[in-house]
Amino acid sequence: MLARRLVLAAAATLALAAPVLANDWRRTHPELVFSIIPSENSGGVLDRYGPFVAYLSSELGVKVTLRIANDYAAVIEGLRTGQVHFAHLGPSAYARAAIVTEGAVEPLVTMANSQGAIGYYSVLYVRTGDSARTVQDLAGRNLCLVDPNSASGNNVPRFALNRLGIVPETHFAKVVYAGSHENAVVGLMQGTCDAAFNWWNTERESNLLRMAAKGMVKAEDVRIVFRSDLIPGSPITMMRAMPEPMRAAVRQAFLDAAEKGREAFLRISDGNATRYEPVKTEDYQVMVDLTRFIDQMRRRRS
Incomplete structure (x- = not known):
């Protein structure tokens, strides 16, 4: 009987501790940096993404800071060094990140356009x-x-x-x-x-x-x-070394954005996107192969 009580008590303790453990990443990462490379001027990016970053902060329960990089190389380096926690990369930039980090990056989601297609x-x-x-x-x-x-x-x-x-x-x-x-x-x-x-x-x-x-x-x-x-669509990307619960939370925040943060979501695409869709590493192998092809062309010319 005593042994059974001890087992039940231990199970209850673990059950209570589980949510705390799952949320440990918020204590170790009270602020997350979200980086993008702009396709428009910086002022336009801030106006477009400001409400969405506020949505992410609310949904994730930590402060999210937007960092606008000068080029893709800077975003990739930020991810690699841990100065950037998640980033919006073009598919070629993701492929480059996959190559230079030897597969240490993970694509989470990409945006489906107004016709529901994933890509551009x-x-x-x-x-x-x-x-x-x-x-x-x-x-x-x-x-x-x-x-x-x-x-x-x-x-x-x-x-x-x-x-x-x-x-x-x-x-x-x-x-x-x-x-x-x-x-x-x-x-x-x-x-x-x-x-x-x-x-x-x-x-x-x-x-x-x-x-x-x-x-x-x-x-x-x-x-x-x-x-x-x-x-293939531009993926939201994280390093695999980031805590799995954090990666799951970021992925889910983007997947829920079209419903939970609808106005902010529509703002970043001028109302032309329908939702975020999950993606996986294999979806971008074609871009990794293409990037290696480009590298070979450059080496032949040098």
């Missing part, structure tokens, strides 16, 4: 009055890419151009890294380049339309001459 495209814009109708027509002219670790702004374009037998550095007179998706479009409109790669979700959602909504450009002033195959 890389498109090549030219000015509306330009006579070019294909990539081949742009031979000897200037090209704007975005960032070396951008999927839609560099890696997918290079992979797609390679399949067409085109090497950007020889096909185009000049290849420029604009630094952001907005800068690439601005460079196109200002004549720095004659064509610019950018991200595009649907006819209703693209970086171009976001810029047009802010009065930065007129959407009708550019047109698309190339669109890639579907690219």
